[in-house]
Amino acid sequence: MTDDALPLVIVGGGAAGMIAAINASISGQPAIILEKNVRVGCNAEFSGGLIQGSGTRFQEQAGVTDSPEQHFADLQRQNRGESDPAIVELVARRSADAVHLLADEAGLALHLDQSVLYSGHSTYRMHSMASETGQELVQGIRARIRNDENIDFVDNAEVTDIVPNGSSLDVLVSMSGQQEVIPARNVILASNGFGANREMVRKYIGEAIAALPYWGSENSDGRGILIGMGLGAGTAYMTAYEGHSHLNPKYGTRMGGALPALGSILVDASGRRFASEATTNSGFSKFMIPLPGSQAVEIYDERIHRAAMTNGAYEEASEMGAVKQFEDLETLAAAFDLPVDAVADEVRKYNAAAGSERDELDRAARGRIPFAPPYYAASVSAGVIHTQGGLTVDTSCRVLTTNAEVIPGLYATGGVAAGISGTGVDTYLPGNGLTHAFTTGLVASEHVASVLV
Template structure:
């Protein structure tokens, strides 16, 4: 990966107005937005089949004030959503970006549904940590794979060019920082060059690059990486070489509930509906309602870097709504026990410690007090036999820091000025999760990918249209 200085009169094999690097949700939505504003683009994807980190997620997009919320009687607003995001990240994110994403979120979700047939509905039944309203929008199967399928269908229907097995290896940049084109490599070793008038980096973060993870996320250097292998930090490295401003590189989304050895994501709804996590000593070690991102490091700190998700039949039945959970159940990850004593024996947990853990939850539910970690329990959510258990570990899903952008998704230099024609969104850009792992509010990743991706496509198209009219 390199920045190539542009020489005078350099020729490219082809030219398009707008090049988009990466065909995850971010790149696809950016292309659809650019098309809406009359601008043709080409999306370049390194893989044979576009997947990205989106396909490995549950595909939940938070949005405030949508008609899907109105239909379910949920009263929400961009202001409230922005407050929730900032409260979770400790007010470390750029407030202008947070406000812009919250304000645009409903319009983007409804546009994708109405103009492009993405079958969204509102995820009901529980609140994810930090959200004060139900605002997660997802496709029926609750998988990122299904969301990607819908977006790919939309891109094809719109007649947008998508080139797969086309890994961008070089950016061609002049002395002023203007991008003139890219070089892409094919699997057979051949290379092609494409000139452009603007470039959108939608190639996610650096979670798949061990050297960058050690440098910026040392606490998760030994965590299982459960993101797309193509997230090698290309945008970060290109931006660094160009003198871009880089922000919040220690921010990430972890997850404290990856089934082992099956490596299947277990929805955090299991915890939010009343489940708990215990370690190999039969003891709880955290507030499971604090957030699944920061829970990754907490699980990894336990003996053997593992924990057990404990829940009951009520929660099990509700979790079957999620395809990932159904897959884990089919694969044998979910174990069932008729009593605490049976569960202690079956999971090789100290019986007295496990019984004491459950006794404490009953006591807290009775007196209304919080435990040492700050969690409270209600009588209706207490676990009852038969019990279910899943062995889990903590994982790194994707990074949240990156190129600093303004509210038009334009990449900023270190002095705050914008590059002439460089845009970034999704994991390539600085997100809204603050500087660490605890600031991630559920859905922040796809909020940046989908909503900021739409903004990037729209603003790139507007800029190019203005330039061509001048």
């Protein structure tokens, strides 16, 4: 190890990297964050800002009963038991700690979102800022970091490689066109997944998915994963990704994933529903991909519209004009070039199923409130938000080789690490991305602090 090696270098200034730096500072350790490009944004900023947390004080204050065990069961049910159960258990068990650290140490005004019970969750466990946007969340954390003398946040610092040097790691960084070497005793990879790398998406997930609109940060180019692989790291769940079924490419907005949970329906160009909307936002996208342009029309009423306006992403889509209001179904159908008889028939059947156990597409209907005018609708598309596969890690987030041996000093978090969402797209549970990022960032920094003592 070189004498001038820094104790901790964090590659990436998103959710995982920022919480790792804050926790390192709390532990009395200095940290440097190397961020490729703040102006491009991180995936946390592109998110809905929803963080799963089980057994939090916010749930207790709201009278919501939850536990890491219940959380773990929900995650495993959604991912069909395909993810590493040790990592899934870790995320569920430490999720409350991450939420509390963000509230207490980062000073975030978090609240428990009880406006929507998101598909796949057995109780309310989503925590967010007032606006329910990733932008507000990230801005709050970065404000905390700017005022921390133990944290050095370096923008326009693109990490190109990591080279072992004795018992330390040399981090190769391109800054202002110059290549620099930063020796480090420990490196936390927190530069997210490979959603912006079309070649990697095509290789690991498929041509059809690579052709879909990508709705994440262009910084998520897979570099962290490729660096780890170059050091002998193993990978897992590389086909996993979060899809989205409520994008509005024409307006540059997305409508969030709350609408189906509130009762919306989606129809194809024939004016007919084509799948049960009871599945997750990510999972439903697989039913939209085969449609022309991967597009559908989402239909609901004013009650649902008003309820959805508490979500920042939906509010923005509405303000930008993606959401249209109609006094009757005839006008609605004409606006989207849909057969009015088919649309009217789907709404009639939807209303008729209210109070029954399940409708004809096996969607739960008990407690359903029939649609009433005025109606609302939007053209929506399927797309990709971020990838969920990555480097294999242990429960301290240390990177493991293909032979399951620890690579000394190297950690992977968030989208760089193999996630908790199984394989494919329908195993992703709402909130998995941010929750996995914050908890793994916390755990990695804790282990670094323990070895630096």
